[in-house]
Amino acid sequence: MFAEERQAEIARLVGDTRRVSGADLARRFTVTMETIRRDLAALESEGVLRRVHGGAVSLDRTDSVEQSLDSRATLKTPAKRRIAAAALELLEYTEATSVVLDAGSTVETFADALATRRTGSSDQSLLVMTHALHVAGRLADQPEIDLELVGGRVRTLTWAASGVFTAEQYNRYRADVAFLGCNGVAAGFGFSTPELPEAAVKTAIVNSARKVVVLCDAEKHNHENLARFATFTQVDALITDAAPTGPLAAALEEGGVEVIVA
Template sequence: MFAEERQAEIARLVGATRRVSGADLARRFAVTMETIRRDLAALESEGVLRRVHGGAVSLARTDSVEQSLDTRETLKTPAKRRIAAAALEYLEFMEATSVALDAGSTVETLADALASRQANPADQQLLVMTHALHVAGRLADQPEILLELVGGRVRTLTWAASGVFTAEQYSRYRCDIAFLGCNGVAAGFGFSTPELPEAAVKTAIVNSARKVVVLCDAEKHDHENFARFATFAQVDVLITDAAPAGRLARALEDGGVEVIVA
């Protein structure tokens, strides 16, 4: 097969599946990884795809572009609801009294589940800290929850505070558990998000918590974004909807991350 034919087929595969693995492509076309890297570089230069660690993704993906609040509202998929339900179960099992909730659609889905749960009146009130207005709005009228709103400059796109001031406020706390969302998790890089101000806040949350739990659907496995906010060694639990595979699975195991598949 000529290079042009192979690249055309790779472009078709990326368009159909939104993501391709370099190793899978090498096996499929019986060529070396170096040949596949050249093919992907050529297709990237033509604006067909974007190279990521281990392969390439369609430019239709939004890994490096944040989504607006209204857009994310439509992304509360059954998978994210399962992840949120497992996160709530983990929270209740740990009997935590203080929790930090990050921004993001999966964490917001957890806030929905938290607001809908049948709390025991005899239970101690749960202190919830968050910098996300949409998460706070889900919990503000819940009598069994003490809500601590972490301030800062709110971004219109995300309805969440971000930047150094917000991160500094989190550094004053020590909560039992933090639940964070992410835009990507990849071996060799860790947990990441597109923007530095959000990464700074997430890192501060990670450093403030006794237990760190990341909620991440399988579409984000093996993806790298611009800014890392946590290494594998800094995360205690990953709750996802499909078991990680390959290098990512090994990296999570080596980092001591417990994986819960919802």
């Protein structure tokens, strides 16, 4: 098979399945991984697909590709700050004494805002539980915060623990309120994330908290990822930077989710 024929077949496969594995392609066409890498590079230069670790995805699938913490931290910064400010205001209103903070750049921005929070000397300190190293780092030296670091195997992509062991620890808690990030929220599916181990931890957090708040910018509206971690009826509030519309707005209302636009 000529390279042009192979690349045309790869383009067709990406269009049909939206994601292909480099190893699977090498076996399918009986060629080396280096040959597949050259094929994918050529197709990416033509605007057919986007290369990712281990293979490639179609251009309309890029929302389901998890970004590194560093790359996500540079996106939507003004929106994240507004969402964080609204989350801090909600926290003050709830008068919570125990809080769970999820991983993610928006939650990290909220942790930055929380680090500036000042209470009276007679107020009870706030217990914060998190499995995210970057979030813990923002709060570790705050005298008015008691920090509980939840352990497990840390993913280098997110700087956060994930998997069954981490989820089991959260199952032992009953926090007043949990603040979670998400990679997508869509009518008919709910709140989702690309990775199953991460979804397991998020689901455990949802089940452990008396009040569940999701921090999610509008770019993630109407997007579905691989793993759902919460339905609409399991979430109490969504803090976002633009009002949801259409079926998503209807699903949030039907599920009883309070939408706060920052």
